[in-house]
Amino acid sequence: MDETIFVRSLEDQLCFEVYKASNGFSRMYGRALKPFGLTFPQYLVLLALWDEDHVFIKNISDRIGMSIGTMNPILNRLATQGWIEKVTSDIDKRAVVVTLTEKSQNEKKAISKAILNEIINCDMTDINNDAFLNGLKALNREFDHLEEDSE
Template sequence: MDETIFARSLEDQLCFEVYKASNGFSRMYGRALKPFGLTFPQYLVLLALWDEDHVFIKNISDRIGMSIGTLNPILNRLKVQGWIEKVASDMDKRAVIVTLTEKSLQSKKAISKAILNEVKHCNMTDISNEAFTRGLKSLNNEFDKLEEKDH
């Protein structure tokens, strides 16, 4: 890659397209999640918990790459809305374990269906999800390596 990439117009910059796509994904998921009273970050937490339930807050934080300070208000809202339960660990009273409620377990299929409907409306069904995800994971791994060097 050479420095001529910086001579490109805004619309031809990779960073701008990634920024727009990120906003687009947030809006698309926002539309799908609105009937459930969920935000996109709350949904990410539920996804992590649907993969592995009954975990420490630290596990969720590490898994979705969100600081505990940012995550705690999201978890508190999910608790108030009845999506999760938070209990102190028996082994360490300072550690909190997060568990899905029956509401979140029963709503998983309906939420997934609402998201799939939004994806279909965006004409994204022709995009190879696996190849696109692999590319983004590779890019994110490189970003993680840069972050590790900074610390």
């Protein structure tokens, strides 16, 4: 291991750049989602549901990587705003199934367009998106393995 990482300035730390990029993505998506009354975490829930609708809260929680305690207030706000419906499962009365509403189906294209406009405005054309995404996925897999090993 290259121990010089411990003497680098803040601006030369990978963790700091990832932190700043994460905040930047949150702000960018926040601008795009504001007209729809959505937050970035709410959008992540909708993305998961657009992939697979009519699922248990636990499925969404596991997929996004949020605890159910964090997820419940997000889902409650989405339900109150008419984006989703929450119904007790017929199979397991302790479980809740989340389903997209007509509103969320109808607004998907408009939301996607608003996000695309923000991405275009950020001019990320010089970034190799596939390579960057693959690098982040590899990094997250390593973090997941560390979590599993520590349990």
